[in-house]
Amino acid sequence: DAGVIQSPRHEVTEMGQEVTLRCKPISGHNSLFWYRQTMMRGLELLIYFNNNVPIDDSGMPEDRFSAKMPNASFSTLKIQPSEPRDSAVYFCASSLRGEETQYFGPGTRLLVL
Amino acid sequence: AQKITQTQPGMFVQEKEAVTLDCTYDTSDQSYGLFWYKQPSSGEMIFLIYQGSYDEQNATEGRYSLNFQKARKSANLVISASQLGDSAMYFCAMRGTGTDSWGKLQFGAGTQVVVTP
Numbered sequence: 001d002a003g004v005i006q007s008p009r010h011e012v013t014e015m016g017q018e019v020t021l022r023c024k025p026i027s028g029h030n031s032l033f034w035y036r037q038t039m040m041r042g043l044e045l046l047i048y049f050n051n052n053v054p055i056d057d058s059g060m061p062e063d064r065f066s067a068k069m070p071n072a073s074f075s076t077l078k079i080q081p082s083e084p085r086d087s088a089v090y091f092c093a094s095s096l097r098g099e100e101t102q103y104f105g106p107g108t109r110l111l112v113l
Numbered sequence: 114a115q116k117i118t119q120t121q122p123g124m125f126v127q128e129k130e131a132v133t134l135d136c137t138y139d140t141s142d143q144s145y146g147l148f149w150y151k152q153p154s155s156g157e158m159i160f161l162i163y164q165g166s167y168d169e170q171n172a173t174e175g176r177y178s179l180n181f182q183k184a185r186k187s188a189n190l191v192i193s194a195s196q197l198g199d200s201a202m203y204f205c206a207m208r209g210t211g212t213d214s215w216g217k218l219q220f221g222a223g224t225q226v227v228v229t230p
Binding site (some may be wrong): 031033035042043044045048050055056089091093100101102103104105106107109 | 141146148150156157158159160164181204206208216217218221222223
């Protein structure tokens, strides 16, 4: 079975531009998580969804960040406008509610110049 | 609030030897899960092993075992017979079941392991 799929794998953009990161969870999984990894802050949860509904977005840094999950097989994380401090690796993970393990995608490495 | 502490920033281990990675945690949840993930230099996060707080047996997955000591709030990862491919960053993580902690994986800072021939 395919794992979690993320695109793009790498993104380089200029400050002020809109960035959209995409995620396809493992088929059948009904929980989806967005994480950000930086050297300074490590791995931190941004937001997570259960059955396409956002449950906790307390980790979203500010209003420039937004996430959607229009259906069970697709989610986006959008940054508008982007800033250099948003440079990080963004991971999407999915799990089956009731099971503990979260499976991570390969990540999107974002560089904002 | 939950907290995960990994006190070993890095360590070297010789091939074929065993290595223990330390992890301590703090939580007020009665039920929780503990995880270890591996992140090689290529960047992906690979799930290794899981231990539930009510599991009486220590979890094992191949060469990985989790030394769970609930009273001491520790969940150390033991890698037996190290291989060169084990060189990576290893993260300990916890997932609680409380209102504020459910669904959230709280990660430690990680331990960099380098396996030498």
